[in-house]
Amino acid sequence: MAVQDIDRPDVSGTPPKMAAICEQAQAALEDCAAGFLRIRTDDNTMSSVEVRGTVERREDWSNGIFQNGRYFIFFIRPEKGRHYNPDDTKVTVELSSSSYKTGKFRKYTGPPARCIDRIRAWIATEVKGYYADRGFGEVPGLPD
Helix, strand or coil, rough: CCCCCCCCEECECCCCCHHHHHHHHHHHHCCCCCCCCEEEEEEECCCCEEEECCCHHHHHHHCCHHHHEEEEEEEEHHHHHCCCCCCCEEEEEEEEEEECCCCCCEEEEEHHHHHHHHHHHHHHHHHHHHHHHCCCCCCCCCCC
């Protein structure tokens, strides 16, 4: 049996189970003012949605390396490590990895829309802090 390619969007033509949540996250976070943002879903080991990004633009990363910026990696997974069922009303969001320059994020379990709202609010706070540190005023495109 061959090992599945971890970057494949589907396996044998079957779309990922959490594709609807991924699309919801893409729609909600597309204008969140993050410098770099990538959202994808995967079913290889367990259904999940990955939200990966940085506060700065790609050009501002030291040595052009993602982890040298104010980066963050969120995962939205089924509640309590279960297999994803579209009828479930709760998922868990957690900040898997981040720069030492970013703030903390408390793991949260709730409806997918609320989890995405929490990610959006956290990103907005980080972007505001980044621009405030540099002496800029208002940041366009941020939610209140």
